Amino acid sequence: MMKTRTKKLTTLLLTALMTAAFAACGNSSTTNKQTDAASEAASNTSDTTDSSADNSAEDLYYNTEGFPIVKEPITIELSGITGTTQDWQNTHIVKKIEELMGIRLECTTYADSNTWNTQFATMMASDTLPDLITQISVSKTMTNEYGADGYLLDISDYLHLMPNFSRFLEENPEYAAYHTTEDGSIYSFDRVRPVDLPQVGLYVSKADQEKYGFSVEDIKTTEDFYEVLKSIKEQNPDAIPLSLTFDGQCGQRGTFTIRNAFGIYSMDQNNLLGVDDQGQVILYDITDNNKAYLEYMNRLWKENLLDQESFIMSSDEYRSKIRNGEVVFWHDWAYLATGVQAEDAGIYQEYDSLLAMTSEYNDTATYVMAPPYNASARVMVSANTEYPEAVCRLLDYVFSEEGQIFFSHGTEGETFEYIDDGMGNMIPNHDNFWDQTKYSSQSEWLYQEVSIGNAFEIVIPSDSLAIVKAATDDELNTFIYEDPSYQYTADAHTELALRKQVEVRRYPSFLPVPYSTEESDALSQPNTDMSLLLQQYKAQFITGKLDIDTAWDSYKEQINVFWNQIQPVIQGAYDRANK
Amino acid sequence: MKMTSKKKKSLLRYSLGDSVFLAIVYLLLLFSFLIILYPILYVISASFSDPNAVAGGEMILWPINPSLQAYEYILHYGDIWTGYANTIFYTVAGTLLNLLFTLPCAYMLSRRDVVGRGIIMTLFVITMYFGGGLIPTYLNLNELGMINTRWSLLLPGVVSAYNLIVARTFFVNTIPWELQEAAFLDGCSDFRMFTKIILPLSSPIIVVMTLYYGVGHWNAYFNAMIYIRDRELYPLQVFLREILTMGQFASDAMQNGGDLSPEEMLALAKQTETANMIKYAVIVVSTAPMLIVYPFLQKYFAKGVMIGSVKG
Numbered sequence: 001m002m003k004t005r006t007k008k009l010t011t012l013l014l015t016a017l018m019t020a021a022f023a024a025c026g027n028s029s030t031t032n033k034q035t036d037a038a039s040e041a042a043s044n045t046s047d048t049t050d051s052s053a054d055n056s057a058e059d060l061y062y063n064t065e066g067f068p069i070v071k072e073p074i075t076i077e078l079s080g081i082t083g084t085t086q087d088w089q090n091t092h093i094v095k096k097i098e099e100l101m102g103i104r105l106e107c108t109t110y111a112d113s114n115t116w117n118t119q120f121a122t123m124m125a126s127d128t129l130p131d132l133i134t135q136i137s138v139s140k141t142m143t144n145e146y147g148a149d150g151y152l153l154d155i156s157d158y159l160h161l162m163p164n165f166s167r168f169l170e171e172n173p174e175y176a177a178y179h180t181t182e183d184g185s186i187y188s189f190d191r192v193r194p195v196d197l198p199q200v201g202l203y204v205s206k207a208d209q210e211k212y213g214f215s216v217e218d219i220k221t222t223e224d225f226y227e228v229l230k231s232i233k234e235q236n237p238d239a240i241p242l243s244l245t246f247d248g249q250c251g252q253r254g255t256f257t258i259r260n261a262f263g264i265y266s267m268d269q270n271n272l273l274g275v276d277d278q279g280q281v282i283l284y285d286i287t288d289n290n291k292a293y294l295e296y297m298n299r300l301w302k303e304n305l306l307d308q309e310s311f312i313m314s315s316d317e318y319r320s321k322i323r324n325g326e327v328v329f330w331h332d333w334a335y336l337a338t339g340v341q342a343e344d345a346g347i348y349q350e351y352d353s354l355l356a357m358t359s360e361y362n363d364t365a366t367y368v369m370a371p372p373y374n375a376s377a378r379v380m381v382s383a384n385t386e387y388p389e390a391v392c393r394l395l396d397y398v399f400s401e402e403g404q405i406f407f408s409h410g411t412e413g414e415t416f417e418y419i420d421d422g423m424g425n426m427i428p429n430h431d432n433f434w435d436q437t438k439y440s441s442q443s444e445w446l447y448q449e450v451s452i453g454n455a456f457e458i459v460i461p462s463d464s465l466a467i468v469k470a471a472t473d474d475e476l477n478t479f480i481y482e483d484p485s486y487q488y489t490a491d492a493h494t495e496l497a498l499r500k501q502v503e504v505r506r507y508p509s510f511l512p513v514p515y516s517t518e519e520s521d522a523l524s525q526p527n528t529d530m531s532l533l534l535q536q537y538k539a540q541f542i543t544g545k546l547d548i549d550t551a552w553d554s555y556k557e558q559i560n561v562f563w564n565q566i567q568p569v570i571q572g573a574y575d576r577a578n579k
Numbered sequence: 580m581k582m583t584s585k586k587k588k589s590l591l592r593y594s595l596g597d598s599v600f601l602a603i604v605y606l607l608l609l610f611s612f613l614i615i616l617y618p619i620l621y622v623i624s625a626s627f628s629d630p631n632a633v634a635g636g637e638m639i640l641w642p643i644n645p646s647l648q649a650y651e652y653i654l655h656y657g658d659i660w661t662g663y664a665n666t667i668f669y670t671v672a673g674t675l676l677n678l679l680f681t682l683p684c685a686y687m688l689s690r691r692d693v694v695g696r697g698i699i700m701t702l703f704v705i706t707m708y709f710g711g712g713l714i715p716t717y718l719n720l721n722e723l724g725m726i727n728t729r730w731s732l733l734l735p736g737v738v739s740a741y742n743l744i745v746a747r748t749f750f751v752n753t754i755p756w757e758l759q760e761a762a763f764l765d766g767c768s769d770f771r772m773f774t775k776i777i778l779p780l781s782s783p784i785i786v787v788m789t790l791y792y793g794v795g796h797w798n799a800y801f802n803a804m805i806y807i808r809d810r811e812l813y814p815l816q817v818f819l820r821e822i823l824t825m826g827q828f829a830s831d832a833m834q835n836g837g838d839l840s841p842e843e844m845l846a847l848a849k850q851t852e853t854a855n856m857i858k859y860a861v862i863v864v865s866t867a868p869m870l871i872v873y874p875f876l877q878k879y880f881a882k883g884v885m886i887g888s889v890k891g
Contacts, residue, residue: 108808112824115804122717122805316855320635 062389064161068102069393075104076391077130080455081116082109092410092450103394105132107452113137124151129382131391134455136380140178140188140512141520143380147187153381153388155186161389162396164403168459175373177577178514188380189395192373192459202242202254202329202354209352212236212328216352217500222261222296222359229305232328242300243307243327245318246538254331256368257354262293263362265507267370270534271527273510273570279578281510281571283563285534286556289361294541294548296359301542311539329354353497356504366505367498371512379458398458407456415450421488425467464488468495513577519569530562626650626863630855649860652853659861662815666865669814670796673733677792678785680738685746686773691756700747707740713805720806731806732799732814739795742788749784750777786879797869819861822854 062070078088088094088107098104108130110116120136123129129151138146146152159166169176172192179186209215212232219225229241244254246269256267264284266272272284284290300306307327309317322330356365381391397403409416409428416433418426434445451457468491471479476499479492498504515523537555540546593601620640625633629644637643653659688696711719716735717726725731754777762772778785800816807813 111821114824118713118805119808122714125714126718126721128721314636316634317636320631320637323631324635 060389061387062393067100070102070387070390073098073102073104074387074390075106076132076385076387076394077108078105078132078134078455079108079110079116079119079130080134080136080452081113082111088452088455090449091452092415093407093452093456096406096411097394101394101397103390127384129384131382131385131387133380133382135378138188138380139520140190141515141517143188144181144185144514145517146380147181147185147383150383152187153383153385153391155189155381155392155395156180156184158388158392161392162399164399165396168399172372174511178373178512181514182516188378189458190373190378191454191457193370202257202331203351204329204354205351207350208328216354219354220357220365222258222357225258225354225357226296226300226305229300229329230303233303233305240307240321240327241305242329243318243321244310244331245313245315246311254329257331257356258296259293260366260368260507261357261359261362262296263289263359263366264293265366265368265509267368267509270531270538275510275574279575281567281574283559283567286559286563291548291552292359292361294538297542298544298548302544306542311543353494355497355501364503364505365501366507368509369506371509373512379456398456404457404459407451409446410450421467427464465491468492471495473499511577513570513573515569515573519573522569523566526562526565530559530566533558533562622859622862626859628859630852633859634855649857650864652857653860653864656857658810658813658818658821659815659864661811662813662818663865665812666797666815669729669732669799670793673796674789674792676733676737677739677742678788681742681746681788681792682778682781682785683773684738685743686750686777688743688747689750689754690759703738703740703743717805726806727808727812729812732802735802739792742791746784746788749781753784754780783879786876790873790876794869815865819858819865822858822861 061072061074080088082088088105088109094105094107110119113135116135117137120129120133120138124146143152147154155162155165175192179189181187204216212228212235214228214231219228232239232241242254246255253267255269259266259272264272264287265274266284270285272290274282274284276282297306301308307313307321313321318330321327356367358365379395381388381395385391398407405428409430412418412428414433416428416430419429421427430442430446434442435449439445439448468476468479468488471488471492473496476492476496479488480496537546537551537559541548541551617640621638624640624642625638626649627642627645627647628638629646630649632638632643687693688700690696710716720726720731720735725734758776759772762776767776798816799814800820803812803814803817804820807817
């Protein structure tokens with residue numbers, strides 16, 4: 001008995017000792033480091049502001065304008081995702097940055113976002129974040145939280161060194177609003193893309209149009225589309241008239257074309273947010289428009305006009321069907337699905353796009369425009385960086401015209417040259433520079449040897465878009481069929497198709513809004529639950545497992561349980577962002 | 580004698596029930612065998628097949644458009660061979676370290692004359708159920724200066740509590756205490772006892788431990804993914820995972836293609852194609868050594884796998 005009691009006492013004592021030891025070691029050092037990081041960042045900021053004001057230019061390690069950025073070479077750590085076997089360290093961009101700017105980028109890359117995100121978390125915990133953090137999958141809310149906790153640099157303190165970025169913010173107030181916190185801090189920025197042209201929806205080959213005796217230009221309404229699909233099936237029972245995928249798989253954008261026709265202006269799969277004329281945030285999923293859309297899709301499903309594997313096939317299986325010619329109407333990046341290389345530019349001779357349609361719910365052909373920026377962070381700077389000024393000046397270059405060309409194409413005379421595109425425009429061209437013995441295409445060479453993925457391609461150039469929009473119809477045909485550089489082919493194809501429509505409306509999709517931590521927490525669970533429910537109901541309505549008419553009210557009731565919690569939060573954030 | 584055994588054999592008759600039972604058992608075994616064999620055959624066939632046919636679900640069992648393209652690509656894919664060399668190093672060095680620490684520890688805990696072995700064993704068992712988690716472990720290794728070094732893959736987990744228990748049970752049940760007592764009486768020291776008496780009698784458990792630890796090292800990728808940043812130190816499984824995620828990264832990026840230019844899309848498409856082409860071949864190449872080595876160790880493994888169980 002004594003022995004048993006001794007054992008028990010010893011066990012208790014050891015447990016208490018271990019608990020005390022961990023409690024003493026763990027939190028305090030982490031908290032201290034966090035506090036140190038925050039105070040260091042704060043003192044860096046005040047030192048910088050003070051130094052630039054009080055000290056002479058000779059005392060600074062950097063130059064306030066021009067190249068090189070730094071007076072003595074420095075090393076900056078950069079991390080991101082390659083998703084390839086690309087070696088950033090040996091790319092033209094990295095070498096040129098060192099040569100021109102005096103900044104040596106020490107690159108560490110990861111194969112996928114899961115690995116990078118895990119590393120990011122461990123680096124934050126151990127205060128070993130690299131100076132430049134790119135391509136991280138972190139929401140804007142979390143980024144702002146990390147910034148407020150002292151992990152990330154407040155870029156707004158260095159705007160006096162960033163004229164290009166400052167100008168960009170003035171010219172793009174929505175972008176500025178999204179990326180700026182309530183207290184005026186900027187902790188990250190994301191990619192900006194030109195959105196003057198919408199993404200067209202479904203593709204169909206010219207050969208199939210001839211075979212089945214129809215033309216896409218004659219399809220103006222959803223009923224026209226239904227009749228064409230029906231006719232295809234009657235002529236060839238083995239054909240799949242329309243193939244789409246749902247919920248995050250490749251091909252889901254094909255649904256946008258049909259949804260737009262019913263007045264549903266969203267580019268999401270579920271939780272279809274929009275804004276009505278009164279500025280109220282609405283959920284299209286519970287509107288009569290969506291009911292009509294689901295009834296239409298159910299009709300296609302019942303009559304075997306819609307691919308019966310739409311809910312279950314993988315992206316590879318989908319592309320395989322397209323390549324094998326089993327499908328008539330489909331959506332994907334055309335040159336991927338059909339295996340045609342861009343250099344051939346033949347794809348747009350072989351295929352047409354199904355244009356925006358109308359229905360009884362929408363009498364104007366409408367395209368939903370993608371948001372000009374993503375709802376996540378792409379580039380961040382560590383608060384612990386020794387060279388915040390140099391890093392910010394480097395990032396500022398990204399927002400200059402020269403910088404956009406540099407990060408996309410490299411250096412003139414070394415990786416590209418300007419050539420006349422045949423239309424009087426001088427455009428970058430790589431024909432005389434890429435290694436044809438080592439790479440099968442220019443694109444591959446560009447991505448293996450010149451650029452560093454899209455780590456720094458924050459602003460996607462829009463010059464080609466402006467040229468396309470200003471071109472005549474004849475010029476557009478030249479771009480499609482005779483463009484030697486393939487610069488304008490895709491955009492010209494879309495623009496020409498749009499011009500064939502008499503009246504076209506471009507409707508902006510719901511722009512991402514920044515949420516505070518509390519708002520994000522309040523939205524997280526109801527959003528997830530509502531999304532799952534919507535996904536489930538959508539599949540059941542389209543496949544006919546549930547009758548839409550009898551189950552619609554019950555469906556709306558269930559969704560409203562969540563939507564009534566979500567709507568006020570999103571409305572608040574939306575009103576704040578649009579003030 | 581032979582006549583007798585022949586007579587004995589001829590006397591053995593299975594009843595109808597026994598025959599039915601045996602037939603069912605053999606059928607179930609055949610079924611299980613086919614279920615286990617099919618994935619292996621599929622992977623081997625896929626490694627020789629057209630990647631588009633495999634990705635499109637057209638290949639069921641036999642290769643379609645067979646070629647050695649994938650293996651040719653792998654031969655020139657330098658990272659694979661770097662990974663191979665590293666994996667072999669980690670497996671050999673890691674297993675040796677594991678045995679170096681596990682076996683003496685297990686022997687010590689099996690000795691009935693060691694004071695406090697119960698408490699020590701309890702502490703080991705606690706670590707089987709509770710751990711610090713990813714971040715504290717990372718911080719720990721960071722403080723010890725092991726991040727981005729080979730030690731981060733060799734030292735953490737150098738003693739597995741489960742294997743320790745198995746080995747300890749073996750020593751308790753298989754090595755008679757009387758033998759050890761007799762050796763002590765003859766003046767044998769503890770180290771001499773372990774090296775000259777215990778180890779020579781422990782070949783089954785050594786083989787079992789070698790296999791368990793060796794396979795663990797061979798398949799390990801998570802620790803390398805977290806603690807290693809230098810590609811020259813990556814084991815093979817990390818490169819294999821990279822190839823698999825490379826294709827997935829490209830697929831996911833193409834699904835969200837609104838963010839990418841045609842050049843990026845094409846580069847990603849090429850990447851997906853390459854990943855699809857080589858991933859099955861890399862699986863074959865990476866599992867081949869274990870498949871080759873195992874038959875030679877099987878008799879020891881069969882003998883030793885139950886050896887750590889508690890005997891009555």
